[in-house]
Amino acid sequence: MLLLGIDIGTSSVKVCVVDADSQTIIASAQYPDEESPILSLHTGWAEQSPEMWWQQTQQALNLCHKKGGYDPENISAIGIAYQMHGLVLVDKDQKTLRDSIIWCDSRAVEIGDKAFSEIGNETCLSHMLNSPGNFTASKLAWVKQNEPDVYSKIDKIMLPGDYIAMKLTGEITTSASALSEGIFFDFQFNGLSKDIIDYFGFSDKLFPTVKPVFSSHGRVTTDVAQLLGLTAGIPVTYKAGDQPNNALSLNVLKPGEVAATAGTSGVIYGVSDQLAYDPQSRVNTFAHVNYTTERKRLGVLLCINGTGSLYRWVKNTFGGSLSYQQMNAEAAKAPLGSDGLRILPFGNGAERMLNNKQVGAHLQNIDLNLHTPAHIFRAAQEGIACAFRYGLDIMRENGMNPTVIRAGKTNMFLSDLFAQTFVDATGVPVELYNNDGSLGAALGAGIGAEIYPSQAEAFSKAERVGYVEPKNTQAFETVYQDWKALLEQHLIDSKQGTEKDNSSLI
Template sequence: MLLLGIDIGTSSVKVSVVDAAAQRVVASASYPETESPIISLQTGWAEQSPDMWWHQTGQAIALCHKKGGYNPEDISAIGIAYQMHGLVLVDKNQKVLRNSIIWCDSRAVEIGDKAFEDIGQEACLSHMLNSPGNFTASKLAWVKVNEPELYDKIDKIMLPGDYIAMKLTGEITTSASALSEGIFFDFQFNGLSKDVVDYFGFDNELFPVVKPVFSSHGRLTADVAAALRLNTGIPVTYKAGDQPNNALSLNVLKPGEVAATAGTSGVIYGVSDELTYDPQSRVNTFAHVNYTNERKRLGVLLCINGTGSLYRWIKNSFGSSLTYQQMNAEAEKAPTGADDLRILPFGNGAERMLNNKLVGAHLLNIDLNLHSPAHIFRAAQEGIACAFRYGLDIMRENGMNPTLIKAGKNNMFLSELFTRTFVSATGVPVELHNNDGSAGAAIGAGIGAEIFSSAADAFSNASAIDRVEPKSDSFEEVYQDWKGLLQKQINSLQP
C-alpha cells in the first residue's frame, strides 16, 4: 500500500511516495529545480501565488510518476505539509482573490501589536498563547483595511495546505492546529477565538469547517485524479504546517521531545503538555498535530527567518561558481570564529524572537587584508548557529530544556561544520535522521487513514543515522561576542 506526501515549500514543492509496509520512500521529486520567486512589492512584503503552488504540485507528482518504481493506482491516501502562516483567500467559486501573504511578510506587524495591546496581553497570552503579532489573523486584518473591495468578495480564508487540499478535493477544511498557527484559536475554549474575531470584525462564516489533523479532509475529484494519474476518491487524510510536520517526521510527538530544521528558515520545535507562553511572544506555541481537547500536545516554536535564505544569498554573492558542498569544504579552511568576522542572519523580514524587529543581515568586522570567501562561508554558518543558541536560550527561559535535538540530515544539517557548530553553540547533542517533509506528510496520511495502528506503529522501523555530541572546545567566546554585536544593532533601532 502506497502513500503520497506533498510538501508545499517556499522554494519548491516536493512530493514523495512511501511504501507503508516497509516505511520507506520509493520515489520522490521536486519542482521547480530553481527556487520559486517571492514577490516583494515593498520592503518587508512577501507574497507568492497559490496557483503557482498548485501548478508545481502537479508537475512534481508527474516527475515522481516518471521515475517509476511504483504503480500510481496503488496510492491509497494523501498527506499535505505546507509553509506556515500564509493567508489564502478564495471567493464562492473557489477562485483565488489575491497572492498569498506568506510567512515572512512583515506588513501586519503594527496591526498585530495594536491588537495585542487593545485585546490585552493577559487575554492574548492565556487564551491564544501568542500575540497576534505578524500572524495570519493580522494579515487578514490588513486586507480588510487596505483592500476592502477584495475583502468583501472573500468566501473562505485558508492556509496554504488547506488550499492545496481544496484543489485536490473541492472541499475546504481546516484544523485546530492550523487555526492556532494563524492566532485564530482559543485554547481555553478549544474553538475559534471570539476575542480575535470580534476585535478585527471578521465574520465566522469566513472560516472553514474544523476537523482533526488526522482525518478525512475530502476525496480526490474525478477531473483532478485523471490529470494527476491517480484514482478518483483517494482521501486527503492529513494536513499540517511544515514545522509540526517536520516534528512528526522525526517521531517528535511526546512532551519534552525536540526537533530542529534549518531550511529557508531555521526552527527549534519542542513538544509540551502545558499551555505555556513566552510573556514577550518571542517564541510561539501552537496546537501540535496530535493535539486534542482531552490530551494537550503543544508545539513550542522558535523561528529564525534567515538561515538557508542567508546561505543562499552568501552563495549567490560570494560563491556563485561553487556548489554548497564546495562552500562547506572551503568554510572548514577558516578557523573557529572566522578570525573575528561575524554575520547576523536577520535579513528576511521581522524576527519574532527579536520582538518583531527588522534588524537586517550584517557582515561585521571585515578585514580586507585578512578575510577570504572561506571566512565568509564559515561566519555565515557560525552566525546561523549563534542565532539558534540565542533563540534556544529564550526557550529555556520558558521551561524548554532539551537534552537531545532531532534533525533531518538535509539543508544546513548536510554541512558537518554547521552541525558541529550548532552542537557547540547550543551545548545539546543532535541526532540526525533521514527525514523529509514530503515523506513525513505521507506517513501522516497513513496515520490519518488508519493504515498504521498508531503513530508508534508508523515509526517502528525508524532509527538515527548519526549523533553529534558537544565537545570540550567551547564555542562560548565566539557566541558571546556575536551576541554583543547583535545587542548593539538592536539598541541602534531604539527610538
C-alpha cells in the same frame, strides 16, 4: 500499499511515494530545481501565488510518476505539509482573490501589536498563547483595512495546505493546529477565538469546517485524478504546517521531545503538555498535530527567518560556481570564529524572537587583508548557529530544556561543519535522521487513514544516521558572546532609530 506526501515549501514543492509497510520512499521529486520567487512589492512584504504552488505540485508529481517503480493506483491516502502562516483567500467559486501573504511578510506587525495591546496582553497570551503579531489573523486584518474590495469577495480563508487540499478534493477544511498557527484559536474554549473575531470584525463564515489533523479532508475528484494520474476517491487524510510536520517526521510527539530544521528558515520545535507562553511572545505555542481537548500537546516554536535564505545569499554573492557542498568544504578550512568575522542572519523580515524588529543582516569586522570567501562561508554558518543558541536560551527561560535534539540530515544539516557548530553553540547533542517534509506528510496520511495502529508505529522503522556531540563548546562560547554583543548593539540602534553604518549592511 502506498502513501503520497506533498510538501508545499517556500522554495519548491516536493512529493514522494512511500511504501507503507517498509516506511521507505519509493520515488520522490521536486519542482522547480531553482528556488521559487518571493514577490516583494514593498520593503518587508513577501507574497507567492497559490496557483504557482498548485502548478508546481502537478509538475513534481508528474516527475515522480516518470521515475516509475510504483503503480499510482496503489496509492491509498495523501498527506500535505505546508509553509506556515500564509494567508490564502478564495471566493465562492474557489478562485484565489490575491497572492498569498506568506510567513515572512512583515506588513501586519503594527496591526498585530495594536490588537495585542487593545485586546489585552494577558488575554491574548492566556487564550491564544501568542501575540497576534504578524501572524495570519493580522494579515487578514491588513487586507480588510487596505483592500476592502478583495475582502468583500472572500468566501473562505485558508492556510497554504488547506488550499492544495481544496484543489485536490474541492472541499475546504482546516484544523485546530492550523487555526492556532493563524492566531484564530482560543485554547481556553477550544474553538475560534471570539476575542480575535470580534476585535477585527471578522465573520465566522469566513472559516472552513474544522476537522482533526488526522482525518478525511476530502477525496480526490475525477477531474483532478485524471490530471494527476491518480485514482479518483483517494482521501486526503493529513494536513499540517511544515514545522509540526517536521516534528512528526522525527517522531517528536511526546512532552519534552525537540526537533530542529534549518531550511529557508530555522526552527527549534519542542513538545509540551502545558498551556504555557512566553510573556514577550518571542517564541510561539501552537496546537501540535496530536493535540486534542483531552490530551493537550503543544508545539513551542522558535523561528529564525534568515537561515538557509542567508546561506543562499552568500552563495549567490560570494560562491561563484561553487556548490553548497563545495562551500561547506571551503568553510571548514577557516578557523573556528572565522578570524573575528561576524554575520547577523536577520535579513528576511521581522524576527519574532527579536520582538518583531527588523534588525537586518550584517557582515561585521571585515579585514580586507585577511578574510576570504571561506571565512564568509564559515561566518555565515556560525552566525546562523548563534541565532539558534540565542533563541534556544529564550526557550530555556520558558521551561524547554532539551537533552537531545532530532533533525533531518537535510538542508544546512547536510554540512558536517554546520551540524557541529550548531551543537557547540547550543551545547545539546543532535540525532540525525533521513527524513524530509514529504515523507512526514506521507506517513501522516497513513496515520490519518488508520493504516498504522498508532502514531508511534508510523515511525517504528526510522533509523538514526548520525549523532553529533559537543566538542568545542568552551571555545565557541567566546564567539557566541561576541556575536550576542553585536546583536544587542543593533537591537539598541533599532529601538532608538539611530542611523547605522551602511557599510556594515549586507
